[in-house]
Amino acid sequence: GCEYKASWYSDRACVTPDPTPVQGCRVVDPDTRYLYDLTTLTLSRDYYQTTVTVGGFDVKIKANVCGVVDCGPDIAVCAQANGKTISLGKESTVTTELAPEKGEVQITYTGGDTSSHCLEGKSSKIIIMCCRAEQDMKILSVSEGDCLYTFTLCSQKVCQFSPKAVVSTQSTFFFLVLKMIKCSKIEQPS
Numbered sequence: 001g002c003e004y005k006a007s008w009y010s011d012r013a014c015v016t017p018d019p020t021p022v023q024g025c026r027v028v029d030p031d032t033r034y035l036y037d038l039t040t041l042t043l044s045r046d047y048y049q050t051t052v053t054v055g056g057f058d059v060k061i062k063a064n065v066c067g068v069v070d071c072g073p074d075i076a077v078c079a080q081a082n083g084k085t086i087s088l089g090k091e092s093t094v095t096t097e098l099a100p101e102k103g104e105v106q107i108t109y110t111g112g113d114t115s116s117h118c119l120e121g122k123s124s125k126i127i128i129m130c131c132r133a134e135q136d137m138k139i140l141s142v143s144e145g146d147c148l149y150t151f152t153l154c155s156q157k158v159c160q161f162s163p164k165a166v167v168s169t170q171s172t173f174f175f176l177v178l179k180m181i182k183c184s185k186i187e188q189p190s
Contacts, residue, residue, distance in 0.1 A: 025066035027096045027105070034160045036105050038096060041128070041137065041157060042067035048153065050139040057081050061142060063126060063151055065107060066094060076109045077124040077149065087112040088149050089124040103130040105158045118147035126151045130159040 025038040047062045047069040059081040062069040068091050071078035076091035089109025097106045105128050112122030131154035141152040 022096055023094070025094060025096055025107070027098060029098055029100055029160065031100070032160060036096070036098070036158060038105065038107065038128070038157075039066050041065040041155060048137065048139050048151075050142060052142050054081075061088075061139065061149075061151070063088075063124065063139065064091070065126060065128070065153075067091060077112070077126075077151075079149075086122065088122045100160070103159070104128060115147075120147070122147050122149065124149045124151065126153060128153045128155055128158050130154075130156070132156060132159060 090111040
């Protein structure tokens with residue numbers, strides 16, 4: 001068979017340093033120009049929920065992606081136990097951050113209820129990981145530390161597919177799958 005080698009110099013293969021969080025639920029990967037629209041994961045008449053046991057009590061956790069739950073006005077994440085509801089973050093404070101090297105998108109809500117050890121208020125981070133299998137989205141794990149509650153979900157909607165390029169000669173088409181590589185500077189050959 002034939003083997004073809006080519007060099008393709010482009011700053012589009014360079015990864016920009018640490019994408020910064022953006023307000024809202026739509027964010028573009030600056031390296032690939034891929035748009036993540038997390039509003040497609042919002043449940044309008046329901047929410048993602050799970051029950052965890054804390055100190056011998058069952059605590060029901062309700063969360064929504066870029067939307068509210070039925071725990072009060074503007075509440076995106078809450079915990080309910082023994083007839084009490086605690087806000088773990090407000091929908092109006094949502095920020096979205098990419099972590100493409102981990103294959104995930106992170107949503108953070110702040111402005112939750114305060115307590116004696118959470119003077120600035122509780123907050124929540126929802127990590128949505130890429131999973132290729134078609135499945136119902138649900139809360140996979142919950143952890144808590146320093147007034148921050150972290151939830152992990154899984155969805156195909158945060159998976160980026162490799163960009164493709166078509167290279168052609170007069171009689172043949174070549175389809176290439178491009179992988180993004182880290183680089184610090186493009187150096188053109190002399």
